[in-house]
Amino acid sequence: xxxxxxxxxxxxxxxxxxxxGSGSQPENAPQTPNPGYQAPPPGYQQPGYQQPGYQAPPPGYQQxxxxxxxxxQQQPQKPAGDTSxxxxxxxxxxxxGVMPANGFAGLFSxxxxxxxxxxxxxxxxxxxxxxxxxxxxxxxxxLIALGAQDNSLFGITIPGSGAAMRAGGxxxxxxxxxxxxxxxxxLVCIMKLKEGMQWARMALSVIAVLxxxxxxxxxxxxxxxxxxTVLMWLPESSVWLNARARGTA
Numbered sequence: 001x002x003x004x005x006x007x008x009x010x011x012x013x014x015x016x017x018x019x020x021g022s023g024s025q026p027e028n029a030p031q032t033p034n035p036g037y038q039a040p041p042p043g044y045q046q047p048g049y050q051q052p053g054y055q056a057p058p059p060g061y062q063q064x065x066x067x068x069x070x071x072x073q074q075q076p077q078k079p080a081g082d083t084s085x086x087x088x089x090x091x092x093x094x095x096x097g098v099m100p101a102n103g104f105a106g107l108f109s110x111x112x113x114x115x116x117x118x119x120x121x122x123x124x125x126x127x128x129x130x131x132x133x134x135x136x137x138x139x140x141x142x143l144i145a146l147g148a149q150d151n152s153l154f155g156i157t158i159p160g161s162g163a164a165m166r167a168g169g170x171x172x173x174x175x176x177x178x179x180x181x182x183x184x185x186x187l188v189c190i191m192k193l194k195e196g197m198q199w200a201r202m203a204l205s206v207i208a209v210l211x212x213x214x215x216x217x218x219x220x221x222x223x224x225x226x227x228x229t230v231l232m233w234l235p236e237s238s239v240w241l242n243a244r245a246r247g248t249a
Contacts, residue, residue: 088198090245100191107187111194114240120231124190124204127224128183131211135179142172175217182207182214193232196244201232 092098108125110118146169186207192200208225231237 086198086242088202090197091199098188098192100188101195104187104191106194107191113194114236116231116234116236117193117240120228120237121190121194123224123228123231124186127211127228128186130224131179131186132183135176135183138172138179139176142169142176145169145172171217175214179214182210196241198241198245201237201241204232205229 110121113121145165186204189200189204189207193204204225208229211225
C-alpha cells in the first residue's frame with residue numbers, strides 16, 4: 001500500500017522520476033546552493049548592466065544644482081466694499097479707448113451709476129453747459145475787441161487804448177479755445193466715467209483744477225466742477241469704481 005507523498009516507482013507504468021533526483025520533496029522546500037557559492041554584496045551590479053531606459057549623459061555634462069521654488073502665495077483680494085485709492089490702470093491706449101463706447105447718444109442718461117455719481121454726473125453736465133455759454137459770449141466779445149480803433153468801439157468811447165483792447169481780444173480768444181477743448185474733454189470723460197473708467201475720474205479732477213485757473217482769466221466755471229469732483233471721490237463712488245475695475249459690478 002502506497003502513501004500519498006510517494007511517487008510512483010519505476011515499476012509502475014507511466015511513472016517519471018522526480019526532477020532533480022529521486023524521492024519526494026515538498027513543493028515550497030528551499031533550494032540548497034551549490035557548494036562554494038557566495039552571495040553578492042548589497043548594491044552589486046553585473047558589469048555592463050544598464051537600467052532599462054537609461055541614457056548616459058554627454059561628455060562634459062554637469063548636473064545643475066537643485067533650486068527649491070518659493071511657495072505659491074495667493075494675492076490678497078480686496079473686499080467688495082473697498083474704498084482705497086489706487087492709480088488708474090485702465091488708461092486708454094488709442095483714440096478708440098478714449099471715445100465713448102456707444103457715442104454721445106446716452107449723454108443725458110445716468111445709467112447704472114450709484115446715487116452720488118449720478119449727482120456728480122448731472123453737475124458736470126450743468127457745469128459744461130454754463131461753461132460753454134460763457135465761453136461763447138467771451139469769444140464773441142474778444143472777436144469784437146480785435147476791431148477796436150484807438151479808444152472807441154462802434155463809436156462808443158471806452159477807457160484804454162485800442163492796442164490794449166486788441167491785446168485783450170487776442171487773450172480772450174486763446175482762453176476761449178482752451179475752454180472749448182476742456183468742455184469737450186469734460187463731455188468725453190463723464191461718458192467714460194459712466195462706463196466705470198477710473199482714468200476718467202482722474203482726468204475730471206485735473207480739469208476741475210484747470211477750470212479754477214481759467215476762471216481767474218475769465219474763461220472758466222470752477223465752483224460747480226469742484227463740487228462734482230468731491231462727489232466722485234466719496235466712499236460710495238470709490239466702491240463702485242473699484243468694483244467695476246475688478247469686474248464685480
